[in-house]
Amino acid sequence: MTVVTVEVGDRPLRQINREIRALASTATEIVVTDPLSRHNLAVALTEDTPVRILGNVGYYCGGLNSGGVIHVEGDCGWGVGEAMARGKITIDGYAGMSVGASMRGGLIHIKGSAGPRCGVAQKGGDIVVEGNIGYLSGFMAHTGRIITLGDAGDATGDSLWEGAVWVAGDIKSLGVDSHPVEPPAEEVAEVEELLDGLGLADSTRDWKKVVSGQRLWYFESRDSSAWLMI
């Protein structure tokens, strides 16, 4: 068991991330201290050595993650886990805009609430938000699941492709060409299984799954009025 500490403070970012990447292949856990809301911490990790960050982080924490397991004991700024392919990111606090933007795989778990555009352009993987998600969450999400145990803001699921926004609470308003459906039992079971793994089991939730109406998927002359929605 080798737990090593990387101090952030005002040291050069390049040095900090190089240390994290190098230690990821030797240590059993990396503890990152004094993060001072710095941007771009722990980006582009490929090893699954746990990285625990003690405090708030800025933009793009865990960006381009390809296998890293990151736990932020604080809040995070924009684009946490953006373009993530594999791995897991946990945020104990709140998250800013564009959680998991364009992510392709892995899991992002926000224990607080997430800002607008949560899961924007998502292309796979799962985002679980214990609190609320902001406006335009799921905007143009291709595939994957955005799951909130709280409420969803305005324009939820705007212009979706095949992604889905799962909402246990209330939806303030739906986005263009999206609508809620009652999810099939087997899909609910899969979501509950995922939540169970995070210690969030509760079989009494009333799920709404927001999906695309597919009216904007095609330029269709017989339905040209659909384009007036946007």
Add this chain to the structure above:
Amino acid sequence: MADDLSINDSPNGLSHEDLVALRDGAVDGRPAGIPTSYDHGESIRWTPKDIADIHAMSRLGRYQIRGFTTANRRMANWNDLVFVPATATRLPLEGYRESCDTKTVLGDRPGLVSNPIELDIPIYIASMSFGALSASAKAALGRGASKVGTMTCSGEGGMLPEEREASKTMVYQMTPSRYGLDLEHLRQADGIEIVIGQGAKPGTGGLLLGMKISDRVARMRSLPVGVDQRSTVRHPDFLGADDLLIKIEELREATDYRIPIFVKLGATRPRFDVAMAAKVADVIVLDGAEGGTGASPELLLDHTGIPTMTAIPAAREALEESGMSGEVKLVAAGGIRNGTDAAKALALGADAVMIGTAALMALGCNSPRYLEDYQKIGTSPGKCHHCHTGRCPVGITTQDPFLETRLHVDPAADRVARYLTAMTMEITMLAKACGKSSVHNLEMEDLRALSLDSSALTGVKLAGVDRPFTW
């Protein structure tokens, strides 16, 4: 005696109105008018195209979509500029004998990137996606570019293995849609191009119609097969210049400060946009309104953006004003057809040029073969702009497996290589005539403008009077 007009009022039995009308072939039942004038209406406002456009919109219920490039005839024209080679007051180099350096380095901002890109020629292949282009076309461009020591760029659809394998040097494009964006692909790249906009449709995202969303294209973009894909124009996780700076830092961290970062802009307000981008990027790619595309709303092609040759001097001024000239490199693109256009772009202030449409022509785009297939899509060689349909008769802008077999990769790669060589020869011929031992020494003083417009728009001196047209 006064003439009695009534006497011959009706010679041959014709009425007064018949006589006024001259009976020149009037058709019974048609409204009054001189019949031949129906063929020559030619209102400058209601042209046959404008009328046909209304008919098309009233059928489709949407704007028209097509590929290729602008049809706006008022775009400033490279032909309005000429070189003024060395004569008595400047010494030319021997055009057929002496050498002229064409080496081009991008991303050599001091102390930032460990592996700047070194190209043998000042021209490279523009970003065009797999999806817009067939895999064979991408591979042929890569092989052709590699043969002459230059590079390609992935385009929006992600990194195609065939292109990466074929391209000695390759820039990976990060568009707002982020299709297939992958750390491994970033690390395989020799440069990263962040797209803020493109010349063909600045301010609007990419477009790929369902006919071209094949299984493979859909898989690479995580899209349902056959949908009309309309990409975002804003990036999902940054908005303004401050955020862009942080995003670039992330990419530099992910690639360990090894490869340069390009920022691609559609030419609209180059003075301001370039000044901003110069603060954060290693290379700025400025794509003028003549830039081509596989598909776009037609109105954007024809009515948005400013011409390439007007954008370059403005961009160069912005670099000078921000003190980044020489450090941040400027790549110009959009409507460059040959070495002459490229040389003019370099003289106006570009460090390199990027060619897209011209490279497709070298592959065989619009070549006079498979005439019946051109006819099927309502066009003919030399006029085809049907990239958006995916029915490319010569296998370049298609995902149809049968049509794609018509592009033979090796010969096509040779055509691209020879064309790039010929272009480079044209550039050096002009540079040497102007007395320059490097193509990068071409300057605005080597040019003169043939029209008031082109002088006013570029700042190039008017031919003869040797002063730029100002007001």
